[in-house]
Amino acid sequence: MRRVVQFSTGNVGQHSLRAVIGRPDLELVGVHAASPDKIGRDAAQLCGLTEPTGVIATDDLDALIALRPDCVVYTALGETRPMEALEQMSRILAAGINIVGTSMVWLVTPRQLDDWLRVPLEKACAQGNSSLYVNGIDPGYSGDTAVHAALSLVTRAESVTIKEVFDYGNYDDAEYTGAAMGFGTAPDDDLPMAFQPGVIVAMFGGLVRNLAAALGVELDDVRQRFEPWYTPERIECAMMTVEPGRLAGVRFAAEGVRGDRPVITVEHTTRLTPAAAPDWEYPPNGLDGVHMVIVEGEPRIELTTHLSHPVLDVTEAGCVSTAARAVNAIDWVCDAPAGLIALEDIPPTAMIRGLMW
Numbered sequence: 001m002r003r004v005v006q007f008s009t010g011n012v013g014q015h016s017l018r019a020v021i022g023r024p025d026l027e028l029v030g031v032h033a034a035s036p037d038k039i040g041r042d043a044a045q046l047c048g049l050t051e052p053t054g055v056i057a058t059d060d061l062d063a064l065i066a067l068r069p070d071c072v073v074y075t076a077l078g079e080t081r082p083m084e085a086l087e088q089m090s091r092i093l094a095a096g097i098n099i100v101g102t103s104m105v106w107l108v109t110p111r112q113l114d115d116w117l118r119v120p121l122e123k124a125c126a127q128g129n130s131s132l133y134v135n136g137i138d139p140g141y142s143g144d145t146a147v148h149a150a151l152s153l154v155t156r157a158e159s160v161t162i163k164e165v166f167d168y169g170n171y172d173d174a175e176y177t178g179a180a181m182g183f184g185t186a187p188d189d190d191l192p193m194a195f196q197p198g199v200i201v202a203m204f205g206g207l208v209r210n211l212a213a214a215l216g217v218e219l220d221d222v223r224q225r226f227e228p229w230y231t232p233e234r235i236e237c238a239m240m241t242v243e244p245g246r247l248a249g250v251r252f253a254a255e256g257v258r259g260d261r262p263v264i265t266v267e268h269t270t271r272l273t274p275a276a277a278p279d280w281e282y283p284p285n286g287l288d289g290v291h292m293v294i295v296e297g298e299p300r301i302e303l304t305t306h307l308s309h310p311v312l313d314v315t316e317a318g319c320v321s322t323a324a325r326a327v328n329a330i331d332w333v334c335d336a337p338a339g340l341i342a343l344e345d346i347p348p349t350a351m352i353r354g355l356m357w
């Protein structure tokens with residue numbers, strides 16, 4: 001039985017919390033909450049369960065560390081507060097507690113990390129003899145597990161393209177995702193934060209370089225491209241209302257090139273409602289959002305992943321799967337050698353142990 005602390009109960013964290021409570025091989029011993037209205041509440045309430053757990057949410061990290069859990073599931077939003085998240089993770093690791101998580105998406109490819117993130121985390125792992133593993137669905141599954149599965153079916157690969165084709169209309173996050181991607185902005189406004197020079201490569205280039213390293217391929221460059229789509233009609237959705245002439249679709253990619261030819265591409269086509277960007281690719285078969293891997297090779301492979309759920313929409317189902325990528329690794333990570341763990345370090349079957357009970 002692994003003793004687990006859940007750190008945060010947002011979009012992803014409420015699902016990892018539910019998973020930890022549900023699994024017979026994991027014991028929930030603590031929950032972190034940052035929001036004042038969550039502190040003091042039972043963990044069950046914070047993830048929509050009715051039967052109390054007796055575990056009460058706190059913002060006292062030292063008290064959670066003092067519980068001596070085997071593992072912390074760290075799903076607090078990290079990218080907007082990287083130094084604070086780094087400091088919290090380092091304290092946990094240095095205290096000898098392992099972390100699985102979804103935050104700080106650069107950590108999905110730890111061998112591609114910049115020193116500001118890698119050095120303090122490696123030091124904390126060494127100090128605490130602990131390990132850290134971060135993954136998700138995209139980045140994460142779509143660029144590692146799915147690609148490995150697709151490439152296992154070819155005798156030669158000429159190129160690999162990883163695509164997310166998604167409608168973010170139902171994603172109620174205008175403040176962070178909406179603003180970063182520039183939805184609702186005009187053509188002569190500043191370039192959205194996510195598409196400024198170098199930012200796509202900073203977010204997704206690690207994935208491209210990591211795959212190149214795994215394939216044993218030398219890239220000449222990793223570059224980025226971005227196309228906006230401005231709506232002629234008003235678009236209304238949960239994310240926001242977009243007035244005519246404003247941004248309601250984006251297509252962007254990080255491309256690993258040999259010569260001038262992209263050989264490893266990570267591309268996102270993101271629209272607000274199906275009305276946006278009608279000339280761009282839609283998910284196949286009328287689906288609402290997919291992750292795809294396309295290998296041009298011998299033979300050609302097209303692998304499409306679509307999530308669905310009887311109650312949750314596809315975006316929330318993605319949060320469940322993101323939570324799964326962290327929680328399913330707890331057992332293995334708790335016995336792993338100290339340091340930063342990548343998906344490729346973990347035997348695939350180690351991730352499925354405990355899933356069926």
Ligand SMILES: NC(=O)c1ccc[n+]([C@@H]2O[C@H](COP(=O)([O-])OP(=O)(O)OC[C@H]3O[C@@H](n4cnc5c(N)ncnc54)[C@H](OP(=O)(O)O)[C@@H]3O)[C@@H](O)[C@H]2O)c1
Pocket residue numbers: 007008009010011012013032033034035038075076077078079081084102103104105135136137138139140318319322
């Ligand atoms: N790779 C993937 O596929 C993927 C997919 C989805 C998300 N993610 C990543 O997973 C992380 C969580 O995403 P999300 O959508 O769940 O985020 P979110 O709901 O926006 O935020 C998660 C939580 O962050 C906590 N938080 C905010 N400020 C904090 C602070 N100062 N100290 C401690 N905690 C703080 C809040 O905790 P409380 O609830 O306690 O107030 C909030 O609920 C992000 O880093 C995101 O990039 C990755």
